Amino acid sequence: MTAVEDPTSTASAPEKLVGQARLRKEDARLITGDTTWTDNMTLPGMLHLSVLRSPVAHARITHLDVSGALDSPNVLAVFTGRDFAEEQGSLPCAWPVTPDMVNPGHPSIAVEEVNHVGEAVAIIVGRTKVAAQDAVEKIDVDYEPLPVVLDMEEAVKDGSPLVHDHTSSNTSYHFVFDAGDAGTGGDTEQAFADAEVTVSRRFVQQRLIPAFMEPRSVVVQPSGDNYTMWSATQIPHILRVMAAMVTGIPEHKLRVIAPDVGGGFGGKLQVNPEEILCLLVARRLGKPVKWTETRSESLMTAHHGRDQVQFIDIAADREGNVKGLRVRLLADMGAYLRLITPGVPALGAFMFPGIYKIPAYRFECDGVFTNKVPTDAYRGAGRPEATFAIERIMDELAVELGMDPLELRRKNWINAEEFPFTTVAGLQYDSGDYGKATDQALQLLGYDELRAEQQRRRESNDPVQLGIWFSTFTEMCGLAPSRVLGSLAFGAGGWEQASIRMLPTGKVEVVTGSTPHGQGHETAWSQIVADELGVPFEDVEVLHGDTAISSRGLDTYGSRSLVVGGTAVVKAAEKVVAKARRIAAHLLEASEDDLEFTGGKFSVKGTPGAGVGIQEVALAIFAAHDYPEGIEPTIDAEATFDPVNFSFPHGTHISAMEVDTETGFVKIRKYASVDDVGTIVNPMIVEGQMHGGLAQGISQALYEEAIYDADGNLTTGTFVDYLLPSAADLPHFDTGNTVHPATSNPMGAKGVGEAGCIASTPAVVNAALDAVRHLGVSDIRMPLTPERVWRAIHGGGDGGDRATAGTNAYGGASTETSSGVSTEASSLGGDK
Amino acid sequence: MTAAAHPCNEAEDTHVPQINVRVDGTSYTDDVEPRTLLVHYLRETLGKVGTVVGCDTSNCGACTVHLDGEAVKSCTVLAVQADGSAVTTIEGIADGKTLHPMQKAFHEMHGLQCGFCTPGMIMASIDLVGDIPEPSDHEVREGIEGNLCRCTGYQNIVKAVQQAAAEMRGAGTGSAPATHEAVAQA
Numbered sequence A: 001m002t003a004v005e006d007p008t009s010t011a012s013a014p015e016k017l018v019g020q021a022r023l024r025k026e027d028a029r030l031i032t033g034d035t036t037w038t039d040n041m042t043l044p045g046m047l048h049l050s051v052l053r054s055p056v057a058h059a060r061i062t063h064l065d066v067s068g069a070l071d072s073p074n075v076l077a078v079f080t081g082r083d084f085a086e087e088q089g090s091l092p093c094a095w096p097v098t099p100d101m102v103n104p105g106h107p108s109i110a111v112e113e114v115n116h117v118g119e120a121v122a123i124i125v126g127r128t129k130v131a132a133q134d135a136v137e138k139i140d141v142d143y144e145p146l147p148v149v150l151d152m153e154e155a156v157k158d159g160s161p162l163v164h165d166h167t168s169s170n171t172s173y174h175f176v177f178d179a180g181d182a183g184t185g186g187d188t189e190q191a192f193a194d195a196e197v198t199v200s201r202r203f204v205q206q207r208l209i210p211a212f213m214e215p216r217s218v219v220v221q222p223s224g225d226n227y228t229m230w231s232a233t234q235i236p237h238i239l240r241v242m243a244a245m246v247t248g249i250p251e252h253k254l255r256v257i258a259p260d261v262g263g264g265f266g267g268k269l270q271v272n273p274e275e276i277l278c279l280l281v282a283r284r285l286g287k288p289v290k291w292t293e294t295r296s297e298s299l300m301t302a303h304h305g306r307d308q309v310q311f312i313d314i315a316a317d318r319e320g321n322v323k324g325l326r327v328r329l330l331a332d333m334g335a336y337l338r339l340i341t342p343g344v345p346a347l348g349a350f351m352f353p354g355i356y357k358i359p360a361y362r363f364e365c366d367g368v369f370t371n372k373v374p375t376d377a378y379r380g381a382g383r384p385e386a387t388f389a390i391e392r393i394m395d396e397l398a399v400e401l402g403m404d405p406l407e408l409r410r411k412n413w414i415n416a417e418e419f420p421f422t423t424v425a426g427l428q429y430d431s432g433d434y435g436k437a438t439d440q441a442l443q444l445l446g447y448d449e450l451r452a453e454q455q456r457r458r459e460s461n462d463p464v465q466l467g468i469w470f471s472t473f474t475e476m477c478g479l480a481p482s483r484v485l486g487s488l489a490f491g492a493g494g495w496e497q498a499s500i501r502m503l504p505t506g507k508v509e510v511v512t513g514s515t516p517h518g519q520g521h522e523t524a525w526s527q528i529v530a531d532e533l534g535v536p537f538e539d540v541e542v543l544h545g546d547t548a549i550s551s552r553g554l555d556t557y558g559s560r561s562l563v564v565g566g567t568a569v570v571k572a573a574e575k576v577v578a579k580a581r582r583i584a585a586h587l588l589e590a591s592e593d594d595l596e597f598t599g600g601k602f603s604v605k606g607t608p609g610a611g612v613g614i615q616e617v618a619l620a621i622f623a624a625h626d627y628p629e630g631i632e633p634t635i636d637a638e639a640t641f642d643p644v645n646f647s648f649p650h651g652t653h654i655s656a657m658e659v660d661t662e663t664g665f666v667k668i669r670k671y672a673s674v675d676d677v678g679t680i681v682n683p684m685i686v687e688g689q690m691h692g693g694l695a696q697g698i699s700q701a702l703y704e705e706a707i708y709d710a711d712g713n714l715t716t717g718t719f720v721d722y723l724l725p726s727a728a729d730l731p732h733f734d735t736g737n738t739v740h741p742a743t744s745n746p747m748g749a750k751g752v753g754e755a756g757c758i759a760s761t762p763a764v765v766n767a768a769l770d771a772v773r774h775l776g777v778s779d780i781r782m783p784l785t786p787e788r789v790w791r792a793i794h795g796g797g798d799g800g801d802r803a804t805a806g807t808n809a810y811g812g813a814s815t816e817t818s819s820g821v822s823t824e825a826s827s828l829g830g831d832k
Numbered sequence B: 001m002t003a004a005a006h007p008c009n010e011a012e013d014t015h016v017p018q019i020n021v022r023v024d025g026t027s028y029t030d031d032v033e034p035r036t037l038l039v040h041y042l043r044e045t046l047g048k049v050g051t052v053v054g055c056d057t058s059n060c061g062a063c064t065v066h067l068d069g070e071a072v073k074s075c076t077v078l079a080v081q082a083d084g085s086a087v088t089t090i091e092g093i094a095d096g097k098t099l100h101p102m103q104k105a106f107h108e109m110h111g112l113q114c115g116f117c118t119p120g121m122i123m124a125s126i127d128l129v130g131d132i133p134e135p136s137d138h139e140v141r142e143g144i145e146g147n148l149c150r151c152t153g154y155q156n157i158v159k160a161v162q163q164a165a166a167e168m169r170g171a172g173t174g175s176a177p178a179t180h181e182a183v184a185q186a
């Protein structure tokens, strides 16, 4: 994709900035080191926190002696769960997906029992970080072990030991969506009973770690009964509300600031235990405090993502018309419910039907407690899991029918002329053309040539086989219509807020409620406002991430910023222009109706030349010497936008994979994607978002997996063991776009943050399978490590668990039944 | 790298060693605990917070600086080992207001998103181009293997390094050297 340049720029048709690859404003500080990461902050008298964390997955705390730590040099205080038992409340879970969902409560610091490795047990407050850290080892704790629950399929059985002994089972909730009951589809059981062909599969969505590059960090400064919190968070607004509710600090006494934030990917969409603990300690001591995690703490205690076992059945006739879809999920909650832990798999419920016209659909999900760190949002949150399952099962169905998988898809997908289309899950898809995106992607890849090469390698029995395969996907973005969120029992709305302040010198401040952490809001919002107000791009400053400046907002996640937040900016700008028009009319002694507004200037129709610029109006109304009677002297405006529908980006991704059948090594030979993200504000930023999403989605397919051993220790707790891809591990991406504007917002933007991550995982796995299917392989569990691929080729099955005897991830025998967990219950190798 | 007393030799010694180090052109003299890592000395003692910490196992490269002209992960070097050396950080590579070609190229090629990996990535890339003035795509990818980025998927970083390499060879794109202000306004 190349920059879109608008070659024509005339006075009558000012050059639009929207659509241009403007370089980013925010880079100036990021490339020079002039950054404001939370951990950079120092305040006079600031104290440093370190956290003693549980080394065991499930145990009662029988003895806790902190005196050794208290005696350490430069240690001011040590707190345990007992010190905060009365005031710490429970970390919030904002998404009770069913009325009877069991929420065991989530203390920020353990009081009597620990439920996962890494849970906070004591907090040391030191004059320096080193002093606080040194004292961690001087605390004496005895743990009485309790049975450790790790494997979801075991955990839901009758008689399983419990994660929380005050609950009656390890099942938090049972969520059902049945299209028949909802009136959006037929009877699923009947569809399966009548079907000529059914295919059933079990897929494992391994546990992943968001692994944002900036470790989490929190600073809290008390001032009387006011508190200011800086946090490396995606959600300063939500954090403020929630922290106020949890701690009892009145909301208007709490200001939350997200300064420069180094990535999030859903991982910083959280109200973290340590954020609450920093507030509690700062309140107790009346001193500013800071906590910054180490990478090991981050991997062990920041929430994880994915971790589902998916049972999926598809029904069709012999001609390949899909008749029904049935999904049953086990979703690992971990030990507690955090902010939207239960909602992530439930959100996926609506995306399993993908881009297909399926007459009947039923979805069931059990949220299951285990003694692991909680799961929650990670790039895509529910939608990658759904997309993976549907795109994999479509291929399996094609194999079963002896049909070309692309042909099967064409037969079942929604055609361009059928939009808007209401799916069996009840969503109304806005716009798109799946065929066009697919055709473009095939071209971009050089499909025919690669297929010919595949054939040659097959025939010559080349040890390195080639596979080429697809993912044709859609996702729901632009979270979200508030009423829909309400109907799903989500604890908040999905609107977004913007305000525009016209300064006397003509400069413009845009305040947005959507807080960026790498997405380039400052640039994109400036482009939008420059177009709307006709002011120079350089004259626009975008303010965000501070609840005292941007008082209303719902923050950044779910590819919502541009779609919802950007639209709020447009609406606010429209109001500014409307207000300025009255004043301009007054100044020009003309009727408002006779004014036209182009290029930032109001002029009387038919008399070009004379006129007044909106920036001059800003000065005039600041002076306020001469303005119409009966209006307030300001042209500032604000707007809140609540979308009426989600937006539905879609695309076709094609991966060509080389699989070395002798070593099991897989390599991406070529990757092409064509995405429809609606109207594009900045193609450079869109392309960057695609690249980053692709990297993460491909990495799920090939590299990443959080593994717990049989005792519940995270064995992938450093960057040595948890494999983030480097530049050498990833291919060049060929990306392209089709544009079908969204219909739910005036800009037509659909959202791009998650697309690459959602689409790429099944494309990579499907392609690897295409390379070795003729060798009898029909599934390989993610990530496709050489070991697994080799075992699948040479031993059958799906390659089994990664934790094998002799590796540090080995914890007894391996199981074939659960994601990333080794238990003694099952045999080595994990072949099904 | 200038040799310094091995930290273990100091373990029993309560004496706090003094170091002299030149950082981004300024000389500093400080008493440092022997176990202090260079990155912590830079951030906490000198306030050079442009250099960041991304991990505790020397895997991420976010902390990369130049020690006597060579890229090092400053979390793998003790501050005492930098005694007598010159350290350059991300804050010291621009020539006054004029950005280093590598900084400019990261901006122009959109080689960063959140920017957390960027200081280390830029410092590592400058070193790479010093060794390989005209690196291929593959050589860039191998050369920055020790620096992790979670945002960009690396493709634009590779482009940025190649563009900067061209400019540093004198085969630049012809675009004028960027200044801080120009970037802010671009």
Ligand code: FES
Residues within 6 Å of the ligand: B052, B053, B054, B055, B056, B057, B058, B059, B060, B061, B062, B063, B064, B073, B074, B075, B076
């Ligand atoms: S902080 Fe030095 S390599 Fe990660």
Ligand code: FES
Residues within 6 Å of the ligand: A213, A262, A263, A518, B111, B112, B113, B114, B115, B116, B117, B118, B148, B149, B150, B151, B152
């Ligand atoms: S730009 Fe965010 S980690 Fe590289």
